Amino acid sequence: MRVFVAGGTGHSGSYIIPELIAAGHEVTGLARSDASAAVVSALGAKVRRGDLQDLDGLKEAAADSDGVIHLAHRQDLLPSGGLDAVAAAELPIMLAYGEALAGTGKPLVTAGSIGSPGNLGRPATEEDPALPAGDEHKGTLRVRNVVERAVVGLAEQGVRSSIVRIAIIAHSTTDRVGFLPTLIALAKEKGFVGYPGDGANLWNAVHVRDAATLFRLALEKGPAGSYWHAVEDGGIPFRDIAEAIAGRLGLPAVSVPHDALMTPGYFGFLTNIVTQSYPVSNLITRRTLGWEPARPGLLADMDNGHYFSAS
Numbered sequence: 001m002r003v004f005v006a007g008g009t010g011h012s013g014s015y016i017i018p019e020l021i022a023a024g025h026e027v028t029g030l031a032r033s034d035a036s037a038a039v040v041s042a043l044g045a046k047v048r049r050g051d052l053q054d055l056d057g058l059k060e061a062a063a064d065s066d067g068v069i070h071l072a073h074r075q076d077l078l079p080s081g082g083l084d085a086v087a088a089a090e091l092p093i094m095l096a097y098g099e100a101l102a103g104t105g106k107p108l109v110t111a112g113s114i115g116s117p118g119n120l121g122r123p124a125t126e127e128d129p130a131l132p133a134g135d136e137h138k139g140t141l142r143v144r145n146v147v148e149r150a151v152v153g154l155a156e157q158g159v160r161s162s163i164v165r166i167a168i169i170a171h172s173t174t175d176r177v178g179f180l181p182t183l184i185a186l187a188k189e190k191g192f193v194g195y196p197g198d199g200a201n202l203w204n205a206v207h208v209r210d211a212a213t214l215f216r217l218a219l220e221k222g223p224a225g226s227y228w229h230a231v232e233d234g235g236i237p238f239r240d241i242a243e244a245i246a247g248r249l250g251l252p253a254v255s256v257p258h259d260a261l262m263t264p265g266y267f268g269f270l271t272n273i274v275t276q277s278y279p280v281s282n283l284i285t286r287r288t289l290g291w292e293p294a295r296p297g298l299l300a301d302m303d304n305g306h307y308f309s310a311s
């Protein structure tokens with residue numbers, strides 16, 4: 001398949017491009033700078049120069065391909081508009097792909113997030129269409145959900161669209177700015193590893209190589225209008241993560257009471273994310289696509305030491 005990948009130079013994309021090439025696909029990667037073009041080439045893909053703001057260019061790229069994987073996001077909008085603005089910028093991009101691919105049955109696979117499932121009383125599944133949010137996330141998730149519904153809705157226009165919801169922690173040897181490095185940096189700064197309350201709230205994780213395999217499977221054979229869960233560990237108590245970090249750094253793991261979590265407390269602006277529970281199932285993804293995560297789980301990967309080599 002000739003696959004157009006937007007965001008191939010990013011953390012996930014730099015594993016997805018080699019995964020696709022190894023499976024025999026011909027990949028063209030979007031690059032907005034010489035530096036990005038060099039990365040795309042080094043990963044073994046052809047380069048298509050362009051930017052997310054050039055919707056006509058994205059349409060052309062999609063029309064020239066047999067399928068699209070979209071991972072890029074407008075982080076540049078974060079300082080001025082926050083996560084809402086980043087999510088909102090996705091909508092015209094998805095509609096542009098939709099226009100290019102309508103009626104073709106070609107795949108469009110995009111990256112989504114595991115939102116906070118709130119009080120479902122069970123792990124969130126792939127059949128939960130737009131995950132409900134805690135009050136503090138409502139705005140952002142509402143925007144994200146509009147985008148997700150638009151992507152899934154493209155199935156009715158003859159696009160084999162799907163969304164791969166990536167776990168909160170996507171870990172790898174090249175993870176520099178994800179939640180795990182952030183928690184490690186915070187612990188070093190504070191001199192202890194904090195966890196909220198009793199630390200029993202559940203987080204989820206996936207190895208990025210396993211996530212890359214899932215993107216490929218969704219591209220190759222995912223039915224239209226689907227959600228997939230790129231989650232290997234579907235419910236790790238936050239305290240276990242904190243204790244694993246503590247063990248590696250030689251620092252104590254300490255419960256932070258809820259009234260001391262916010263700024264200028266331990267987690268600051270991360271508090272709303274850190275205090276939530278995100279239990280997630282991957283059963284439908286595994287059964288439907290035959291996806292079997294094979295890389296180390298989160299705690300085993302932390303045990304490998306690469307997250308702590310500079311400490």
Ligand SMILES: NC(=O)c1ccc[n+]([C@@H]2O[C@H](COP(=O)([O-])OP(=O)(O)OC[C@H]3O[C@@H](n4cnc5c(N)ncnc54)[C@H](OP(=O)(O)O)[C@@H]3O)[C@@H](O)[C@H]2O)c1
Nearest residue numbers: 007009010011012036051052072073111112113166168170
């Ligand atoms: N745990 C997780 O990692 C996680 C969880 C849930 C959802 N996600 C979503 O998964 C997707 C991929 O995440 P990631 O961590 O791999 O992303 P990333 O490392 O931040 O990479 C972002 C990509 O977007 C590209 N990009 C940004 N602005 C662009 C523009 N104006 N024009 C063209 N390209 C542009 C970047 O290209 P340059 O190289 O040119 O900068 C880069 O390839 C994102 O949408 C993210 O929100 C990730």
